[in-house]
Amino acid sequence: MNTGSNGLEVVVADGAKPAQDGPAAPAESGQPAERPLGSRAPEFIKKRRTLHVSWQVGVFVAGLAVVSAGVAMLVLPGPGWVVIFAGMAIWATEFVWAQLVLRWTKRKVSEAAQRALDPRVRRRNIILTTVGCVICAVLAGLYLWKFGITLPWKIES
Incomplete structure (x- = not known):
C-alpha cells in the first residue's frame, strides 16, 4: 500500500519548480511557504x-x-x-x-x-442582520401585544 509518505511525488504544471525536501523556503509571492509533503515521523x-x-x-x-x-x-x-x-x-x-x-x-x-472582509459584503451583511433584528423585534412586539407578558400555557404549582 502506497501512502505517499516514503518519498516526495510532485506533479509539475506550468513550468513551476517542484517542492524540495527539507525546511520550506519562503515563497516569492510574499505568502508563507507550505511545508513539503510526506511523513513527519522521526x-x-x-x-x-x-x-x-x-x-x-x-x-x-x-x-x-x-x-x-x-x-x-x-x-x-x-x-x-x-x-x-x-x-x-x-x-x-x-x-x-x-x-x-x-x-x-x-x-x-x-x-x-x-x-x-470586502466592504460591500460587510455592508450587505450588516443590512441583512439589521433587517432580521427588526423583523424579530416586530414579531416579539406583536406577540406581547396579543398575549401580554403571561405565558400561553398554564403551569400548576
Missing part, C-alpha cells in the same frame, strides 16, 4: 519499515477516533467541525492525501475570510 522510525508501518497504523487509528468523535458531535453537543479538522491534522502528520485536503481547506477558508 527519522529513526522512518528508517525501519516495520516501525514506520506501525507508526502509520497508530496515526491512522488515532485520527480515525478523533474524526469519528467529531462526526458524532455534528448531531450531539460539541464542536463537531473543529474536532473533525483536528483529526484531519493528525492524519496530515503522516499521510499526503490528508495534507492536500488540509491545504485545500485552508485555502478555501482564507478566500472566504477575504471575501467577508
